[in-house]
Amino acid sequence: MEGTKRPFHRPALVGAVVSLLKPERGGIYVDATVGGGGHARAILEAAPPDTRLIGIDWDEEAIFTARDELEEFGERVILVRENFARLGRILDVLAIPQVDGILFDLGPSLHQLVSGYRGFSLHADGPLDMRMDRRLPLKAADIVNRATEEELERIIREYGEEPKARAIAKAIVKARKERPLGTTLQLMEVVSKAIGKSVGQDYIHPATRTFMALRIAVNKEVEQLKAALEQVPGRLKVGGRLVIISYQSIEDRTVKHFLKEWEGRGVLKILTKKPVVPTKEEVEENPSSRGAKLRAAEKVSEEG
Ligand SMILES: C[S@@+](CC[C@H](N)C(=O)[O-])C[C@H]1O[C@@H](n2cnc3c(N)ncnc32)[C@H](O)[C@@H]1O
Structure with a gap:
């Protein structure tokens, strides 16, 4: 493609x-x-x-x-x-x-993972989508901008096994009050800041677990x-x-x-x-x- x-x-x-x-x-x-x-x-x-x-x-x-x-x-x-x-x-x-x-x-x-326009990629900016089937009703942006802080924390902890789920959920809710999160890059920045790690500091990208969790939730x-x-x-x-x-x-x-x-x-x-x-x-x-x-x-x- x-x-x-x-x-x-x-x-x-x-x-x-x-x-x-x-x-x-x-x-x-x-x-x-x-x-x-x-x-x-x-x-x-x-x-x-x-x-x-x-x-x-x-x-x-x-x-x-x-x-x-x-x-x-x-x-x-x-x-x-x-x-x-x-x-x-x-x-x-x-x-x-x-x-x-x-x-x-x-x-x-x-x-799906590497095509920026599908919204799964940590290495290319794109819309916060993550639907494997684009007929599915919810995009990642819908969850990120509408779920409660508790729900976000649960998703990130349960599906992403992310130890810093609480801090990330809190940071997302704070950021979206200023403006809704619409792109993968925006979300990556919020997550990296919440974790206190910058891209490239570790072998895996700091937002890897959060992205995986959202993907699992979007596609149920x-x-x-x-x-x-x-x-x-x-x-x-x-x-x-x-x-x-x-x-x-x-x-x-x-x-x-x-x-x-x-x-x-x-x-x-x-x-x-x-x-x-x-x-x-x-x-x-x-x-x-x-x-x-x-x-x-x-x-x-x-x-x-
Ligand atoms: C890891 S890839 C499979 C690759 C494949 N074995 C190959 O050799 O190219 C998984 C595929 O499963 C599809 N998939 C995941 N969940 C699905 C579901 N609930 N129903 C139908 N397809 C699904 C994805 O869209 C993706 O194309």
Whole structure:
């Protein structure tokens, strides 16, 4: 987009995704976060030619990119611009009751994170937006300018795990009394001042945790994930596989809890006793894989 040659996304843990999803003859696979189509391509290339893939993403820029990237696979691919929390509905519309594998590669794509105009970036000024799907009703600016100080503190502490959440919330409320915060740069300045650190002083940007927290709140990431996971056991065939990559501890905790609960019910069997993480070499080669944690499970029986 915008004339850049930067990749849309660089998928993490591709080898583990393909080997754990184990695509087999005649299978139907869902990539619930198709993004730029990197994982989807690897799955389709590794899979027998009669397998099909349903790629879901709620960002129209992702769907456009995936359409180009996966064009050569023709009718093996169906792309749907939707929230993955509507997984069941998407499959119903396609008249597919159950599938052989489902992949979630959570969080934003590299494209979303670095494109200044999307409002996620700590390195480019832009509107305080942060919606992965631009049909969502609330932008980051709405939360920053309208939430109570207590609500801001909760969001920043809970989703960003930011120890200075209280000071940051206070500083935001003080700053917005003078004028509403409308850009990423304005917010970065307020946060950096509240923390008492300037940009470049530490390895990570002082506003990193606050930006992450707002992004999770704007996109209701934890709620969407929980809503999607609830539908997974019923939508997998027995023998079907679920693979989830998360990057934030709140997501990974949600996934771990979900897998344990359904293993306890005798429906899923966890395939990864410990999460699969990228090697040092992968992180060096692909910095966006940093922090990735992959967990996988197989459906072993129908729900009781
Ligand atoms: C980390 S990227 C996936 C990249 C992809 N695996 C690839 O190889 O290019 C995550 C993608 O999931 C999408 N996404 C996040 N939450 C979503 C949701 N609730 N519904 C649909 N798509 C979602 C984002 O828009 C983003 O494009």
